[in-house]
Amino acid sequence: MSSEVETSLDSLWRPKSTPEIPRLRSEWQNQMLQWIQSRFFCRGLLRLHITTMASNRSPQDSQYKTYLNILHGPLEVIDLQQLADACTDKWYNQTLCKVNDSVVRMAVVQGEYHWHEHKDIDEFFFVLDGRFLIDLEDRLIDLAPRQGFVVPKGVRHRTRAPERTVILMVERADIVPTGD
Secondary structure, three states, X not given: OEEEEEEOOOOOOOOOOOOOXXXXXXXXXXXXXXXXXXXXXXXXXXXXXXXXXXXXXXXXXXXXXXXXXXXXXXXXXXXXXXXXXXXXXXXXXXXXXXXXXXXXXXXXXXXXXXXXXXXXXXXEEEEEEOOEEEEEOOOEEEEOOOOXXXXXXXXXXXXXXXXEEEEEEEEEOOOOOOOO
16 A cells, blocks of 8 residues: 655635545544644644555545535534535535534535444434435435434444535534544
């Protein structure tokens, strides 16, 4: 396996396109990401780019666009339609706001994510537009618009979208989106 790791912190200003955090393969990478998030997890400060891929895969095969910067603070209007319309990526995940100890994220997805789990954190998925599939080890969850589902902590899962789909996620702010 070959890997390339590039890490950088931007100044306080950050444009709408933010960092990519694809598959994290090693424990030290997960720990590094959690340490950075715990110290710099404030609006617009974090820009982190980590790419890890098997040598037989192209960079496009392992690219998920995951943006951990918080786009909106309290008392700000969040325009999901505008964000979704502007997205051209196949797998895009943007943190919208923080609510207590959790974050609300919007994702525009098409294709499939890898199998993973979160040992100590539940995930809530809510479909706004499209069709969203959640593979569990023993069954398939098929969600249509205005349907939601909680994947409990410790449950191995994979998410898929056969067509362009827009979803909201609610999860604890310190989650590593690619899994433990």
